[in-house]
Amino acid sequence: MAILEVKNLKKYFPVTGGVFLRPKGWVHAVDGVSFSVNKGETLGIVGESGCGKTTLGRCIMGLYDPLEGQVIIKKQKVSRLNRQKRKKLALNLQMIFQDPFESLNPRQTVKEVLEEKYIIHGKKKGKLDSQINNLIKIVGLLPETLSKFPHEFSGGQRQRIGIARAISLEPEIIICDEPVSALDVSVQSKILNLLLKLQHRMGLTYIFISHDLSVVKHVSDRIAVMYLGKIVEVADAIAIYNAGRHPYTKAL
Numbered sequence: 001m002a003i004l005e006v007k008n009l010k011k012y013f014p015v016t017g018g019v020f021l022r023p024k025g026w027v028h029a030v031d032g033v034s035f036s037v038n039k040g041e042t043l044g045i046v047g048e049s050g051c052g053k054t055t056l057g058r059c060i061m062g063l064y065d066p067l068e069g070q071v072i073i074k075k076q077k078v079s080r081l082n083r084q085k086r087k088k089l090a091l092n093l094q095m096i097f098q099d100p101f102e103s104l105n106p107r108q109t110v111k112e113v114l115e116e117k118y119i120i121h122g123k124k125k126g127k128l129d130s131q132i133n134n135l136i137k138i139v140g141l142l143p144e145t146l147s148k149f150p151h152e153f154s155g156g157q158r159q160r161i162g163i164a165r166a167i168s169l170e171p172e173i174i175i176c177d178e179p180v181s182a183l184d185v186s187v188q189s190k191i192l193n194l195l196l197k198l199q200h201r202m203g204l205t206y207i208f209i210s211h212d213l214s215v216v217k218h219v220s221d222r223i224a225v226m227y228l229g230k231i232v233e234v235a236d237a238i239a240i241y242n243a244g245r246h247p248y249t250k251a252l
């Protein structure tokens with residue numbers, strides 16, 4: 001069963017120029033993308049820098065309003081939902097970023113970082129300790145981690161915290177946008193294995209975005225190849241890796 005469908009999704013950005021920043025044209029960042037993802041599946045999205053992967057992820061998350069097209073989650077058209085229903089839906093959909101701490105307040109401890117999502121969704125602060133201790137254990141970190149600050153961690157540990165934050169509200173779908181691209185190769189496989197373990201344990205559905213086909217292949221059931229805002233090929237992970245048909249896939 002499809003848990004997530006994307007239909008003819010488009011997102012263009014204006015290109016401006018000159019002293020008056022007049023619109024000169026449009027970047028077709030996402031240009032008519034359609035696909036569906038089944039529950040528990042990992043759909044890899046691979047493509048070179050600037051082909052629109054992050055924009056696509058942000059449109060699915062509802063962080064961008066698409067110009068055209070639909071995002072359908074569990075048969076509900078997101079654009080048709082009211083604010084309250086969207087907020088509820090947001091519980092079900094989370095994102096993991098290349099560097100989760102880029103946008104974070106350096107004065108927040110890990111504990112405060114992890115409490116935030118619960119509090120936004122109406123949980124009481126005093127009652128979160130056991131949940132947060134459990135969360136930190138699941139992602140393979142020590143309880144001492146909780147009182148530390150983001151800058152005290154290595155990239156791999158930071159990504160574990162980002163993952164803990166993403167799974168805290170037990171979502172069904174996680175969009176992973178280049179989750180290991182900033183990490184050393186030895187650490188990459190540890191994080192990928194953690195993602196796979198969590199998928200198994202929680203029945204998660206992943207959209208896994210990367211420019212690196214060998215990484216995408218390692219975690220995906222199917223792979224969509226993206227090129228200049230469009231999906232040019234979708235196939236089973238093994239098939240694409242062995243014999244991608246589109247010339248661009250071959251180039252990857």
Ligand SMILES: Nc1ncnc2c1ncn2[C@@H]1O[C@H](COP(=O)(O)OP(=O)(O)OP(=O)(O)O)[C@@H](O)[C@H]1O
Pocket residue numbers: 013014027028029047048049050051052053054055056211
């Ligand atoms: N907020 C924005 N405003 C204007 N143009 C944007 C914006 N975000 C992305 N773009 C443009 O849209 C295109 C797609 O960008 P996007 O970041 O989605 O690509 P990407 O595949 O994620 O690249 P990367 O692998 O470098 O992360 C690029 O040409 C980019 O310059």
Ligand SMILES: [Mg+2]
Pocket residue numbers: 053054055177
């Ligand atoms: Mg990107």
